[in-house]
Amino acid sequence: MPLPLYLLALAVFAMGTSEFMLAGLLADIAADLGVPLATTGLLTSAFAVGIGAGAPLMAALSRTWPRRTALLCFLGLFLGAHVVGALTGSLAVLLATRVVAALANAGFLAVAMTTAAGLVPADRTGRALAVLLSGTTLATIAGVPGGALLGALLDWRATFWAVALLCLPAALGVLRGVPAGPPARGGAAGPALRGELAELRRPRLLLVLVLGALVNAATFATFTFLSPITTGTAGLGALWVPVVLVLFGLGSFAGVTAAGRLADRRPGLVVGVGGPLLLTGWVALGLTAAHPAALLVLVFAQGALSFGLGGTLIARVLHEGAGAPTMAGSYATAALNAGAAIGPAVAGAALGAGAAGLGPVWVSAALVAAALCVAAPFHRALAAGAPARQRT
Structure with a gap:
């Protein structure tokens, strides 16, 4: 894999850490700013909505x-x-x-996905995306627990400074490792924005977007x-609690890495x-989590x-959205964040339902079951090979 992929992954690591780190900092932020804890929960919601809505807009x-300029x-x-x-x-600020x-x-990830896909041949897109997304999985392993520890030892502001500092080597890596041009759309001969948006009418692209949203909803x-x-x-x-979170992060890293080698072939x-194994696992967790x-x-x-299944579906979005070379990454980002x-x-609404407060686990199982029902009639379409694509 090209070195620029790993430099992009470093930036994704910083951004993943920022996205998830508030889970361990909200109480400190509420106390420092003198606001109710429930109000600080808006910080998490604002980030999720901003990514989902911002990905297509920023793309x-x-x-x-030029891709380097955008990044x-x-x-x-x-x-x-x-x-x-x-x-x-100020909480408002x-x-x-x-x-x-x-x-x-959202903008960075959308451009980074198409950049990563363009750095390798079409039959290695899945592996390239696995490298890129490893930044997110490593954030759950090291970035989020590290941020929580830094916040506990110093304060929540130190975690924000740490994320900002991580951006510096990532920016240097992008500056030196990502080609300066051509523009992300591939020049004047590239498809018009209206044409790229029209790709959303393609049933196979919509299928993988829906599946990606359902699987990610189950995960979170x-x-x-x-x-x-x-x-x-x-x-x-x-x-x-941090041990369990790190185990989940280690699993996600292993899954996205392994699936990256299968997503293309x-x-x-x-x-x-x-998919069926994922459903079985959620059911098993619902029945045995007390142990x-x-x-x-x-x-x-x-x-x-x-993350193995989710990473594969992201690769399929880029394959099916080949007619939208600058927007397909944003479609995937928007679906995942939805x-x-x-x-x-x-x-959250189901938190008090089910045995011993395991409502969320049963929600995950139901969402994956829904995804399998949607995917079943289209198994051959999902298994189709990647379309031919030149490196850009």
């Missing part, structure tokens, strides 16, 4: 820019938002910085509530085998299956 805005602009905007966030004493950071994150429905499941249902101490196998050993094993397995917003909302 459309930057589609005529550096979004990275600089992301860095600046975190500097302002670290300095402010902090909320605004989260929206700006989310928009920058349970991931968001792993802490109360660990300390409540399984009866483990609070110190086990055997996508139908990943969906046809990984700590089962919880620890299944959290790792579900992280691997969720799932990341919807899943926890539904799971």
